[in-house]
Amino acid sequence: MPEQRDIDYRLCFRSQVPEQTRESGEFLSRAWRQRREREPGEAAAGRGTGLAISLRGDLGAGKTVFVKGLARGMGIDEELVSSPTFVLANEYPSLANGLSLHHVDFYRLEAAGELESMGFYDLMVPNALLAVEWGSKFSEELPLDRIDMTIETDAERTPEGRVISAWGTGPRTRGLLPEWRRLLAAGGRATSMEAGNSGSWNR
Secondary structure, eight states, X not given: OOOHHHHTTEEEEEESXXXXXXXXXXXXXXXXHHHHHHOHHHHXXXXXXXXXXXXXXXXXXXXXXXXXXXXXXXXXXXXXXXXOTTTSEEEEEOTTTSOEEEEEEOTTOOSTTHHXXXXXXXXXOTTEEEEEETGGGGGGXXXXXXXXXEEEEOTTTOTTOEEEEEEEOSHHHHHHXXXXXXXXXXXXXXXXXXXXXXXXXXX
């Protein structure tokens, strides 16, 4: 039984098909955008308005599919999004709202010192959503207030099934998770979306 302090900032649910994984990313970036719009003063001052997401999961689990959904929720053409395993980082600006999606992959990196040469630290800016695949390799280099996510296969239920778990590691991201959950439920894609419990998406 998780403690209350864990329940407060944890979200766990199931995706049955890749489109649902994509939609979960779309609703998260939409929740982030809506929060920014409610804080115009902070956005203008450039304080604490970016979002960092650390994605963990086996090869083929759906990390890049999730990032495609993040792009869609930001008004970015999701077809432009590809895995950055070999190029290490991709940047996708949104022409609609001045935001950008920075998609990074730590998989091929051997040491944290390589982050400086690839310009990683320049990607953590207030108007950007930073999605890092295999971010747990160098989690100490990521923002302290971020969303840590794990995507696991759930083949016992459906061949393409996934279990998606997310944790907020600081006050801003912990406050964002309930908004994400509300958008999922409002979109008719989720049931039993209580923090800390598994929910299921039904077609």
